[in-house]
Amino acid sequence: MELSRKHMEVFNSFFLVYVKVIIFLSCFNLLGLATSSPVVGGNDTDRQALLQFKAKITGYRLKVMESWNSSIHFCQWRGVTCGRKHRRVTKLELQHLKLSGSLSPYVGNMSFLRELSLVGNRFYNKIPQEIGRLRRLQILDLTNNSISGEIPSNLSACSKAYSSLSVRNNDLRGSIPPSFGNLSSLEELRLESNGLTGIIPEALGRLTNLSFFMVAENAISGIFPTAMFNLSNILAIDIGGNKIQGTLHFDLEITMPNLEFFSIWGNQISGQIPIALCNASSLDILQLNNNRLTGNVPSLEKLDKLSELQLGANALGRGREGDLNFFCTLVNNTKLLNLYVGVNNFGGALPKCISNFSSTLLHLSIYQNKISGRILDRIGNLIKLEILDASQNQLSGPIPFDIGRHQKLQRFFFDNNFLSGTIPYSIGNLTMLIEVNLAFNNLQGSIPSSIGHCQNLLAMSLSHNNLSGPIPPQAFELPSLSIFLDLKSNYLTGGLPLTVEKLKNLGAFRVSRNRLSGLLPNNLGSCVRLEALFLEGNLFEGPIPSSLSSLRGLVALDVSDNNLSGEVPEFLVSFGALKYLNLSFNDFDGVIPSEGVFKNKSATFVEGNNNLCGGIPELHLSRCNSKTSSDTSLKLKVAIIVVILGVTLVFSCLLILWFRKKKEQPTTTCAENSILQLSYQSILRATDGFSIQNLLGSGSFGSVYKGILEESGAIIAVKVLNLLNRGASRSFLAECEALRNIRHRNLVKVLTAISGVDYRGNDFKALVYEFMEYGSLEEWLHQSINRNESGIMRNLSFFQRVNVAIDVAYALEYLHHHCETTIIHCDLKPSNILLDQEMVGHISDFGLAKILSSDRLNYSTNQSSSIGLRGTIGYAPPE
Numbered sequence: 001m002e003l004s005r006k007h008m009e010v011f012n013s014f015f016l017v018y019v020k021v022i023i024f025l026s027c028f029n030l031l032g033l034a035t036s037s038p039v040v041g042g043n044d045t046d047r048q049a050l051l052q053f054k055a056k057i058t059g060y061r062l063k064v065m066e067s068w069n070s071s072i073h074f075c076q077w078r079g080v081t082c083g084r085k086h087r088r089v090t091k092l093e094l095q096h097l098k099l100s101g102s103l104s105p106y107v108g109n110m111s112f113l114r115e116l117s118l119v120g121n122r123f124y125n126k127i128p129q130e131i132g133r134l135r136r137l138q139i140l141d142l143t144n145n146s147i148s149g150e151i152p153s154n155l156s157a158c159s160k161a162y163s164s165l166s167v168r169n170n171d172l173r174g175s176i177p178p179s180f181g182n183l184s185s186l187e188e189l190r191l192e193s194n195g196l197t198g199i200i201p202e203a204l205g206r207l208t209n210l211s212f213f214m215v216a217e218n219a220i221s222g223i224f225p226t227a228m229f230n231l232s233n234i235l236a237i238d239i240g241g242n243k244i245q246g247t248l249h250f251d252l253e254i255t256m257p258n259l260e261f262f263s264i265w266g267n268q269i270s271g272q273i274p275i276a277l278c279n280a281s282s283l284d285i286l287q288l289n290n291n292r293l294t295g296n297v298p299s300l301e302k303l304d305k306l307s308e309l310q311l312g313a314n315a316l317g318r319g320r321e322g323d324l325n326f327f328c329t330l331v332n333n334t335k336l337l338n339l340y341v342g343v344n345n346f347g348g349a350l351p352k353c354i355s356n357f358s359s360t361l362l363h364l365s366i367y368q369n370k371i372s373g374r375i376l377d378r379i380g381n382l383i384k385l386e387i388l389d390a391s392q393n394q395l396s397g398p399i400p401f402d403i404g405r406h407q408k409l410q411r412f413f414f415d416n417n418f419l420s421g422t423i424p425y426s427i428g429n430l431t432m433l434i435e436v437n438l439a440f441n442n443l444q445g446s447i448p449s450s451i452g453h454c455q456n457l458l459a460m461s462l463s464h465n466n467l468s469g470p471i472p473p474q475a476f477e478l479p480s481l482s483i484f485l486d487l488k489s490n491y492l493t494g495g496l497p498l499t500v501e502k503l504k505n506l507g508a509f510r511v512s513r514n515r516l517s518g519l520l521p522n523n524l525g526s527c528v529r530l531e532a533l534f535l536e537g538n539l540f541e542g543p544i545p546s547s548l549s550s551l552r553g554l555v556a557l558d559v560s561d562n563n564l565s566g567e568v569p570e571f572l573v574s575f576g577a578l579k580y581l582n583l584s585f586n587d588f589d590g591v592i593p594s595e596g597v598f599k600n601k602s603a604t605f606v607e608g609n610n611n612l613c614g615g616i617p618e619l620h621l622s623r624c625n626s627k628t629s630s631d632t633s634l635k636l637k638v639a640i641i642v643v644i645l646g647v648t649l650v651f652s653c654l655l656i657l658w659f660r661k662k663k664e665q666p667t668t669t670c671a672e673n674s675i676l677q678l679s680y681q682s683i684l685r686a687t688d689g690f691s692i693q694n695l696l697g698s699g700s701f702g703s704v705y706k707g708i709l710e711e712s713g714a715i716i717a718v719k720v721l722n723l724l725n726r727g728a729s730r731s732f733l734a735e736c737e738a739l740r741n742i743r744h745r746n747l748v749k750v751l752t753a754i755s756g757v758d759y760r761g762n763d764f765k766a767l768v769y770e771f772m773e774y775g776s777l778e779e780w781l782h783q784s785i786n787r788n789e790s791g792i793m794r795n796l797s798f799f800q801r802v803n804v805a806i807d808v809a810y811a812l813e814y815l816h817h818h819c820e821t822t823i824i825h826c827d828l829k830p831s832n833i834l835l836d837q838e839m840v841g842h843i844s845d846f847g848l849a850k851i852l853s854s855d856r857l858n859y860s861t862n863q864s865s866s867i868g869l870r871g872t873i874g875y876a877p878p879e
């Protein structure tokens with residue numbers, strides 16, 4: 001909002017571009033001609049002067065002056081115009097050429113010069129005094145250069161011919177020479193955007209031909225001379241952005257029938273608005289903003305050509321009823337476009353006459369006043385309104401349903417009032433909205449889903465209201481949102497809608513201090529432009545999704561005061577821009593890293609998480625039970641020895657048990673066929689959108705997620721295949737067909753296979769297994785890869801090891817001898833042996849299996865199985 005307001009002001013100040021009308025007035029000062037001839041004479045002098053002028057130009061742009069050579073007459077040189085008869089230079093125009101250099105004093109020798117225009121170059125140094133000799137000079141335009149020094153006081157010494165003097169956008173110092181009061185032909189004096197100081201000379205009041213007096217954006221002080229108001233030809237006065245003080249002569253009895261533009265913005269002018277201004281019936285733009293004006297605004301009824309009234313940032317009004325009555329003096333004005341009265345002392349209610357305003361009004365800004373009462377329903381007559389800014393007032397009552405009639409509305413600010421009621425559904429009619437701010441009111445009810453129609457929104461704040469109910473998914477279906485979305489401090493409930501992924505351009509997202517719950521959606525990671533993410537003070541649970549690792553531009557992340565758990569994501573370390581990270585008052589556990597943002601004590605907040613350890617000492621967390629490398633390798637060695645011992649035992653036990661079990665039948669038959677029908681959506685729901693906390697592991701084959709089926713509550717493991725390997729997807733279904741037909745107590749049961757299309761339209765293939773509670777044997781054998789989510793000590797007793805070995809042996813026996821088709825696993829290793837709740841071993845991962853002696857299934861042998869790597873190289877487990 002701050003930004004847009006600034007834009008608005010800049011826009012206002014430079015709003016008018018006047019067509020420069022320059023009348024060539026010749027002033028044949030015969031006396032001057034007689035006295036100043038001796039030095040300057042003849043066309044050769046001009047040629048010399050031009051060559052000298054060129055000689056001062058430096059730099060790479062010199063080549064544009066190529067034509068200034070002796071092979072052609074100087075009158076044909078670029079930018080040079082000569083008189084037809086006398087062949088003397090009358091005009092020198094070199095505009096927008098990026099020429100760099102100082103101005104040669106020889107210019108003062110071209111005595112027939114009437115116009116010197118060097119707009120838009122890089123001329124620097126002073127304006128040479130010698131220009132004062134050019135008694136025929138009418139137009140001097142040095143706009144947009146880097147001219148420094150003072151304005152030569154004898155610029156006016158010999159000439160009264162000037163009609164236009166423009167040195168805008170340079171680097172001039174010093175003051176406006178009082179001698180300018182002698183430039184009796186001067187019509188246009190434009191000195192904006194320099195570093196001029198001093199005062200406005202009273203003598204300028206003598207310039208009866210002056211039409212444009214523009215000295216904005218300097219450091220001119222003193223008062224504004226009364227006489228300047230008395231210039232009967234004046235069209236435009238701009239003294240904005242200076243240090244002018246005093247009053248504007250409230251009761252001056254003068255008329256300025258031609259005045260069209262009057263701007264004093266950004267000075268220290270006090271007192272009341274002069275009545276004389278209200279008599280300036282040609283006024284188009286009146287900018288009195290950012291001063292110290294007081295009192296009531298007089299009637300503006302005579303200003304029927306006024307299109308812009310800028311009264312903002314003064315002390316106008318008396319904070320009471322009737323202050324805005326001057327609005328009613330504008331009702332017959334059909335030209336009014338912009339009305340800015342913000343940041344004043346206006347009180348009372350919005351006058352009803354506003355509804356009679358001409359529908360031409362585009363901008364209405366009344367923010368930061370003491371305006372009370374309700375928003376008038378009939379404000380809806382202003383159907384062209386683009387900006388409606390009423391923030392920081394005392395307005396009450398509901399937002400009228402009629403707001404939907406302002407279909408051109410782009411900026412809608414009513415924050416910091418006492419508005420109540422609901423946000424009208426008709427807000428969805430405002431499809432041009434760019435920015436909406438309704439923060440700090442008493443608005444109730446839910447956020448209307450119609451907000452999803454506002455597809456041009458860049459920023460929206462509804463914070464600090466009493467909004468309740470869930471966030472409608474449509475509120476996030478606004479890809480245009482790029483600056484901020486702020487829903488802080490309401491009573492919103494439910495989870496973050498999955499549509500959050502549509503906020504791909506959003507910079508700042510704040511839903512803090514609501515009652516939002518559930519898991520943080522994985523697709524929050526799609527909001528890749530996020531720099532600020534504030535989720536604190538809600539009831540979110542579960543881990544920080546790993547997908548947030550894509551939010552690499554984050555500068556601030558606050559998830560404090562939730563019920564989040566799991567480990568502190570390692571990826572936060574690599575977020576170079578992160579300057580603020582608040583994880584406090586959650587249930588995070590594990591190790592706090594010490595790198596990146598975690599190195600900075602004043603940037604990281606972790607208190608109120610009882611299970612965190614490590615981090616930099618300044619965080620005062622307990623030390624983690626670190627496993628030194630020698631410790632780990634020792635355990636590894638022990639584990640290997642135990643495995644080898646176990647394996648030898650297995651073989652002996654196997655022999656015994658094999659004979660015993662031989663009589664028993666396998667508990668399930670190979671051909672059992674109970675296909676579970678699952679869709680992509682049900683898998684998506686079961687795994688919480690493949691969320692990180694459900695990720696069991698990943699590898700080249702894809703990723704395995706834990707999931708809970710909604711229908712049955714059954715726990716499953718879903719292997720989502722990485723389909724980058726085209727062959728994988730082809731053999732996929734055939735392969736799972738084979739696996740579905742084999743069943744054994746010690747084989748991981750494949751419940752079903754899914755082949756379809758995900759919500760992005762990509763192919764999706766997954767295998768659904770029954771879930772093995774205790775993970776892989778490898779995790780049990782090798783502590784270093786033990787992720788220990790459940791916190792159980794993972795140590796297998798000798799007997800457990802033997803049992804697992806026996807389980808594996810059963811399974812292999814079944815595969816090799818009892819199945820319809822003989823299947824050879826080909827990749828048997830601890831990580832492919834999974835343990836269920838009863839510590840029973842199950843063989844999994846048949847991606848590499850060879851199926852023998854079955855013509856029917858031969859095509860599905862390993863040639864293009866779902867796994868990229870064929871076996872684990874250099875490792876053949878004892879089994």
Ligand SMILES: *[C@@H]1O[C@H](CO)[C@@H](O)[C@H](O)[C@H]1NC(C)=O
Pocket residue numbers: 042043044047073087
């Ligand atoms: C200068 O003017 C004289 C006559 O006034 C003329 O003879 C001469 O050719 C001119 N030279 C140039 C360079 O124009």
Ligand SMILES: *[C@@H]1O[C@H](CO)[C@@H](O)[C@H](O)[C@H]1NC(C)=O
Pocket residue numbers: 066067068069070071072
């Ligand atoms: C002199 O100017 C003419 C006209 O631009 C150009 O064609 C010619 O090349 C220039 N001669 C030299 C020596 O630069």
Ligand SMILES: *[C@@H]1O[C@H](CO)[C@@H](O)[C@H](O)[C@H]1NC(C)=O
Pocket residue numbers: 039040041045048049105106108109130
């Ligand atoms: C032109 O002006 C320069 C510097 O201002 C001066 O030195 C020179 O004598 C003047 N006269 C001629 C004919 O160039």
Ligand SMILES: *[C@@H]1O[C@H](CO)[C@@H](O)[C@H](O)[C@H]1NC(C)=O
Pocket residue numbers: 129130132133154157158
């Ligand atoms: C005023 O201009 C004349 C040329 O017209 C110059 O010779 C003189 O030095 C200037 N005087 C001052 C005080 O700048």
Ligand SMILES: *[C@@H]1O[C@H](CO)[C@@H](O)[C@H](O)[C@H]1NC(C)=O
Pocket residue numbers: 119120143144169
């Ligand atoms: C001067 O420069 C400003 C900004 O670069 C530009 O907007 C303006 O049009 C220029 N004025 C002229 C007369 O070239």
Ligand SMILES: *[C@@H]1O[C@H](CO)[C@@H](O)[C@H](O)[C@H]1NC(C)=O
Pocket residue numbers: 178179180181182203
């Ligand atoms: C204006 O010109 C008059 C005579 O032409 C002169 O006496 C007076 O000093 C000049 N004023 C200024 C401020 O230069």
Ligand SMILES: *[C@@H]1O[C@H](CO)[C@@H](O)[C@H](O)[C@H]1NC(C)=O
Pocket residue numbers: 226227230
């Ligand atoms: C305005 O100008 C008139 C003459 O044109 C003069 O009589 C009057 O005093 C001037 N008023 C002010 C306030 O300068």
Ligand SMILES: *[C@@H]1O[C@H](CO)[C@@H](O)[C@H](O)[C@H]1NC(C)=O
Pocket residue numbers: 251252253254255275276279
């Ligand atoms: C305004 O103009 C009217 C005539 O159009 C005149 O009678 C009145 O005195 C003027 N008021 C002021 C304050 O200049």
Ligand SMILES: *[C@@H]1O[C@H](CO)[C@@H](O)[C@H](O)[C@H]1NC(C)=O
Pocket residue numbers: 301328329330331332
């Ligand atoms: C507006 O115009 C109407 C009709 O011409 C007139 O009666 C009324 O006084 C005018 N109001 C203002 C404030 O000028």
Ligand SMILES: *[C@@H]1O[C@H](CO)[C@@H](O)[C@H](O)[C@H]1NC(C)=O
Pocket residue numbers: 401402403404405406426429
């Ligand atoms: C919404 O816009 C339609 C036209 O698109 C208009 O007919 C309707 O009145 C508007 N609704 C409201 C509440 O202003």
